[in-house]
Amino acid sequence: MKESQIPAREVDIKSTTPTKARVHSIESFGSVDGPGIRFIVFLKGCTMRCRYCHNPDTWDMQSDELLSADELLEKALRYQAYWGKEGGVTVSGGEALLQIDFLIDFFRKAKAKGVHTCLDTSAQPFRRTGIFFKKFEELMRYTDLLLFDLKHIDSEEHKKLTGWSNENILDCALYLSEINKPIWIRHVLVSTITDNDMYLFRLRKFIERLTNVQKIEVLPYHSLGVFKWENLKIPYTLNDIEPPTKERVENAQQILQGMKK
Numbered sequence: 385m386k387e388s389q390i391p392a393r394e395v396d397i398k399s400t401t402p403t404k405a406r407v408h409s410i411e412s413f414g415s416v417d418g419p420g421i422r423f424i425v426f427l428k429g430c431t432m433r434c435r436y437c438h439n440p441d442t443w444d445m446q447s448d449e450l451l452s453a454d455e456l457l458e459k460a461l462r463y464q465a466y467w468g469k470e471g472g473v474t475v476s477g478g479e480a481l482l483q484i485d486f487l488i489d490f491f492r493k494a495k496a497k498g499v500h501t502c503l504d505t506s507a508q509p510f511r512r513t514g515i516f517f518k519k520f521e522e523l524m525r526y527t528d529l530l531l532f533d534l535k536h537i538d539s540e541e542h543k544k545l546t547g548w549s550n551e552n553i554l555d556c557a558l559y560l561s562e563i564n565k566p567i568w569i570r571h572v573l574v575s576t577i578t579d580n581d582m583y584l585f586r587l588r589k590f591i592e593r594l595t596n597v598q599k600i601e602v603l604p605y606h607s608l609g610v611f612k613w614e615n616l617k618i619p620y621t622l623n624d625i626e627p628p629t630k631e632r633v634e635n636a637q638q639i640l641q642g643m644k645k
Contacts, residue, residue: 405456405486406447408439408478412463418502418529418568420470423460427486430479432508433547434535435621436574438609442478453490461497472500472528481509484519491526504531508548510556524565529598532557532567536578537587545577554590561594568599573628573636575605584639591640602636604628 406428414424429445430437437443460473473494480487480503491501503523511517534557535550536542542550560567569591573579591597604627613620628636638644 403485403489404450404452405483405490406445407449407451407456408442408447410456410459413466414474417476417504418472418474418531419500420468420472421463421466422471422474422502423463423467424474424476425456425460425490427475427477427480427483429482430477430508431482431548432479432506432535435545435577436572436605436625438606439478439612440609440616440618441612445482453486453493456490457493457497457499460494460499464499467500470500472502474502474504474531476504476531479506479508481505481507481520484509484516484523488519488523488526491523495526500528501526502529502531503527504533506533506535506546507553507556508546510552510559512555512559524560524563527565530560530565530567531570532560533570533572534587535572537583537590541577541583545574557590557594561596564596566598567594567596568601569597569640570601570603571636571640572603572605573633574622575625575628575632577625579628579632579636581635581639584636588640588642592642600637600640602633602640604633 405425408426408428410426411424414422417424426442428442428447430443475487475490487503494501509516510520534553536545539549539551542548557567571578571587591600605625606627607622610620
């Protein structure tokens with residue numbers, strides 16, 4: 385069995401916190417993953433198996449490139465002149481929280497240089513217990529913004545979509561609201577799965593409980609990453625799903641923003 389096909393629950397978080405980050409790729413001039421122009425680091429490793437994932441090549445923890453926080457920050461600061469007042473660094477994945485020790489080191493050093501820090505996460509590793517929570521609390525001291533991916537509001541449907549239930553993910557959103565940490569909500573709209581008014585209104589009701597949401601983004605499903613599934617010889621199960629129409633995307637945006645009752 386290829387490592388990218390290892391069931392999600394066999395991944396051990398204790399083995400995924402190296403002193404150097406396992407890096408998948410870097411984008412020097414990102415414009416969609418946080419405010420302004422951003423230096424984006426995509427890390428390896430994810431325990432979710434989202435059926436629409438466009439980067440399944442980030443799932444496993446293997447990487448030919450191991451970089452320290454100092455090395456990555458040095459690379460990032462070369463582009464600082466282009467960031468303006470809003471830009472900075474974003475760390476994404478995979479699931480970046482699987483490498484939380486690196487995140488703490490990288491964001492702490494970035495903040496010392498006056499850099500805006502943004503974390504893109506699905507929050508699957510989150511729990512309010514043990515050493516992870518202590519580390520998460522520390523990480524939040526150095527994190528300015530989170531791009532928070534809410535895959536599905538219904539726990540059973542979330543499990544069908546990702547392989548995991550969502551109770552701890554929703555709890556993470558509530559915790560971030562409690563500490564007033566700014567977040568942008570991201571929700572992928574998939575026909576017949578998340579593009580359902582009942583689920584969208586349920587998601588809106590949950591969002592209304594949060595006091596820290598600065599922005600809500602509806603991301604239309606696309607199949608641009610299917611070739612990666614084929615290259616990895618992983619069956620892709622959404623071949624019959626078409627991208628949502630412009631009208632359905634606007635409908636979802638209006639519901640989630642409270643413009644439809």
